[in-house]
Amino acid sequence: MDKVSTARRRPVGKIIAIVCIGVAILYGVHVARVDHAHPSTDDGSLDAEVVHVASTVGGRLIDLRVDLNQHVRRGDLLYRLDPRPYELVVAQAAANLALAEAEVANQQRAVGVKEANVVAASQGVLRARADRDLAARTVDRLRPLSASHYIPLQEYDTAQTALHNAETALVQAQQASAAAQIAVGDLNSSLAARDAAHAALDHARYELEQTTVYASQDGYVTSLHVKTGEILAPSQALFTLIADDQWYAVGNFRENDLHTIRIGDCATVYSMIDRHTPIQGVVRSIGRGVASLDSADLARGLPIVAREMDWVHVAQRFPVRVELDHQHPDLLRVGATTSIAVGSGPACR
Numbered sequence: 001m002d003k004v005s006t007a008r009r010r011p012v013g014k015i016i017a018i019v020c021i022g023v024a025i026l027y028g029v030h031v032a033r034v035d036h037a038h039p040s041t042d043d044g045s046l047d048a049e050v051v052h053v054a055s056t057v058g059g060r061l062i063d064l065r066v067d068l069n070q071h072v073r074r075g076d077l078l079y080r081l082d083p084r085p086y087e088l089v090v091a092q093a094a095a096n097l098a099l100a101e102a103e104v105a106n107q108q109r110a111v112g113v114k115e116a117n118v119v120a121a122s123q124g125v126l127r128a129r130a131d132r133d134l135a136a137r138t139v140d141r142l143r144p145l146s147a148s149h150y151i152p153l154q155e156y157d158t159a160q161t162a163l164h165n166a167e168t169a170l171v172q173a174q175q176a177s178a179a180a181q182i183a184v185g186d187l188n189s190s191l192a193a194r195d196a197a198h199a200a201l202d203h204a205r206y207e208l209e210q211t212t213v214y215a216s217q218d219g220y221v222t223s224l225h226v227k228t229g230e231i232l233a234p235s236q237a238l239f240t241l242i243a244d245d246q247w248y249a250v251g252n253f254r255e256n257d258l259h260t261i262r263i264g265d266c267a268t269v270y271s272m273i274d275r276h277t278p279i280q281g282v283v284r285s286i287g288r289g290v291a292s293l294d295s296a297d298l299a300r301g302l303p304i305v306a307r308e309m310d311w312v313h314v315a316q317r318f319p320v321r322v323e324l325d326h327q328h329p330d331l332l333r334v335g336a337t338t339s340i341a342v343g344s345g346p347a348c349r
Contacts, residue, residue, distance in 0.1 A: 038344035039260055043317070044251030046271065046324075046336040048244065051217055052237040053078060057210045059085065061230045061238075068224045072215045072241070079238060081211040090208055093201040100190070100197040107190040114183050121177035128166065128173035135163035217243040247324045247332045249281060251340035252317035261286060261342050267322045268345025272337040279331060280347035281322035281340075290318060 059081035066078055139159045146156035224239035232238065249269045253261065267281040322340055324332065341348075 038342060039253055039257035040339065040341035040344070041251045041253050041317075042337075042339045044249050044269070044338040044340045046332060046334055046338055047248045047250050047321075048242050048332070048334050049217075049246065050334075051219070051241040051243060053213065053215075053239055053241050054235050054237040055081060055210050055213050055232070056235055057081065057086065057207045058232050058234040058236070059083075059211060061226065061228050061232055064226075064228050066221045066224070066239075068221060070221045071244075072219065072221060074215055074218050076215045078213045078215055080213070081232065083208055083211045086204065086208040086211055090201070090204040093197070093204040097194070097197040097201050100194040104187060104190045104194050107187050111187065114180065117183070118177070118180040121173070121180040125170070125173040125177050128170040132163070132166035132170045135159070135166040139163050213238075215241065217241060218245055219243040242334055244329070244332070247326070248284070249279075249322045249324055249338045249340055250319050251322070251338065253320050253342075254315040254317055256315055258286060258318060258320075261320060265342050266348035267343070268341045268347040269322060269324060270339045271328075271331040271333075273331050273333065274328075277328055277331060278345055278347040279324050279328055281324045283320060283342060284323045285321040287318040287320065290316065292316075 061079060062082050063080040064078075065076075066072060072078065139156075142151060142156045142159050145151045146153060219241045222240050222242055226238060249267075261283060263283055263286070265283040267283055269279040269281045270277070271279065320340070320342070322342075326332075
């Protein structure tokens with residue numbers, strides 16, 4: 001009887017085993033399909049835009065208004081450099097501009113005087129031409145009289161001399177008029193010098209303004225390691241400002257999953273800071289390329305391709321950027337580890 005009972009139980013056990021295996025296979029297929037339709041990754045991190053806070057001018061740090069990890073608002077005063085050297089440069093540039101403007105005024109007066117000289121020289125040419133014409137007419141009248149001996153020869157010679165002197169005076173007056181016109185010149189050089197002085201003053205004022213640095217974005221101060229008294233070079237970053245107006249999660253997805261990801265897809269993001277709080281996000285960009293260590297191209301050379309080849313091909317991963325909402329600011333820290341599920345999860349329901 002025991003042998004018969006055992007024989008009857010064996011088919012039942014086999015059936016149960018086959019059913020369990022079938023259920024496991026079906027479940028595995030279902031999970032694979034869901035994972036293929038809604039890709040996810042645990043290789044992600046939080047990211048945000050940063051601003052390297054620096055001034056375009058250098059100097060001694062005399063006033064530091066922020067602390068490490070402090071939150072600041074756009075327009076808040078961050079720090080000030082010693083303005084005295086730049087104030088002196090502004091004063092010198094203002095004095096140079098005043099000198100340039102005074103020189104323009106002097107040149108304007110000089111040009112006025114030279115233009116008056118041109119008018120006087122032109123009038124002198126007219127008088128000299130009139131004297132020459134009168135002397136020429138006198139010679140013409142005296143020539144027949146001298147030929148007929150009605151006048152002394154000396155009188156005729158005197159008239160000819162007067163004509164020669166009048167012609168010489170006319171040439172001299174014309175040369176003086178031409179020289180006066182050339183001497184007038186213009187104000188171009190003085191005006192250019194004034195414009196250059198004005199530009200130098202504007203530049204000096206701009207550099208003076210740059211000694212005071214304000215926040216360009218709302219965000220958090222990080223990488224601050226100096227105190228007042230530090231000497232800063234121009235464009236030397238004093239600290240980094242993490243902008244908190246927009247946060248992102250960047251995850252690396254396998255290349256065979258990219259065809260199921262679209263710009264605008266919903267995503268559920270979990271931060272390792274709190275694995276139980278989902279963060280809603282939207283896919284904003286999909287990486288177009290990553291660096292490859294398998295080959296390299298040299299400028300004006302042939303590509304380098306390794307001789308070795310792995311038999312196991314690992315799918316390349318590309319970064320996908322997900323824009324996050326701001327409902328959980330305590331979970332948003334640059335570099336925090338995240339997991340990202342595209343098209344699934346509590347945040348996408």
